[in-house]
Amino acid sequence: MKSNALQLGDVRFDPSTRALFRNDGHALKLRNKSKAVLLFLAQRPNRTVAKSDILDAIWKDVIASDESLVQCIADIRRTLGADARKIVETVPREGYRLNVSTVEDTPRRVSVAGWVAGLGACFALAWWLWPVGSADPPASAPAVQTAPTSTPPGTTSEAAYLEVLQGRLSANRFSLEESLTAERHFRQAIALDSNYARAHAELGTLLAVRFENSWTVLYDADKEKALYYAQRAVDLDPDLWLGHYALGRLHSVFQNPDAAETHLRTALSLKPENEDARAYLGVVLNLQGDAGAATVILRQAIASHPNPPFWYYFGFGHALFNTGQFAAAEAALDKCLALSERSPYCLRYLIAVYGEIGAPAEAANAMRTYEALGFNLTVGDIADTFAHHHPKDHARFVAALRLAGVPE
Secondary structure, eight states: OOEEEEEEEEEEEEETTTTTEETTTTTEEEOOHHHHHHHHHTTTTTEEHHHHHHHHSSSTSSSOOHHHHHHHHHHHHHHHOOTTTEEEEEEETTTTEEEEEEEEESSSOOOHHHHHHHHHHHHHOOOOSSSOGGGGOOTTTOOOOOOOSOOOTTOOOHHHHHHHHHHHHHHHTTTTHHHHHHHHHHHHHHOOOOTTTTHHHHHHHHHHHHHHHOOOOSHHHHHHHHHHHHHHHHHHHHHHHHHHHHHHHHHHHTTTTHHHHHHHHHHHHHHHTTTHHHHHHHHHHHHHHHHHHHHHHHHHHHHHHHSSSHHHHHHHHHHHHHTHHEEEEHHHHHHEEEETTOOOHHHHHHHHHHHHHHOOHHHHHHHHHHHHHTTTOSSHHHHSSSOOOOOOHHHHHHHHHHHHHHOO
């Protein structure tokens, strides 16, 4: 028999008792006002509820601002954890929608062995290239310990192959600490097989991410190291698309747009069915000032990819912002954050979008989230996180940050 509990990702909510539980039975706490907002949405599942309706119902005896509601939504999302932005969905300019399903009384159990097998299958099918928050495994999940059942691609060392898988797992968690862990895995893979081109390419790509987020200390030395590993990958295997992809990203960071475009187009020609090189080519064109062409390429990449990662939507939102399509940019960046709630890329431009459309409460909440991730919240610090901008696009971005209320 089914209960009236609602499944919210890995959390169950019982509207009749207002109780929140993880699937393992652990009770969760939520502030009373936030719980009231959640209940109001739960009573109108899977449909858009206007902000004004929520404010009128929950704060009926007082005058409340959008800021109060934004705080409650943020509180609910923090409690729900992974996929919270998909569950409590922001409908731009309208309100919020709670995407739910009714669940059985018995809590769902996940097989650890099945999770490990599934993880191995994911790594065998695709190389995740940017850190993706939504790809994080459960915190209690064990390390990958099972060896591949067939000869791993690109190396005769199963141990080296598994080091690369572990490195990708750490890189996908997106933090400097996890990046350092990933680097150790990739270096160990190279130590086990010095001719493993993919390990070199993964390390080159990882170091590109460091530059893109100002996580480097010794700029010149780190630049030389990054280019060495990416170039070594191409020297070992000229037909390895990931090696050219790594070089394309690095040359983009180091403001060599012609070289970046050449390597990205080479990567695309080597593996045309993989949309990552296509999408990053759109990113490069956008940074060069051709936002119109970038939107076309990124829209195509999103349409063709069976499950576009968060950074596709970031690149698309960035390009749409540069063309002045702020409503469309907001929708793309919301999708980006639905896939990766901790993505600073998406938050930076979402703050700017809120500045342009005049949404101070949403801007303030996004700024608090950004600061909570450990990033400095000033106009200069945010603007400097990008490797380069076309002058007119840079000026628009900085002006929008100031409109949003970002301090100097």
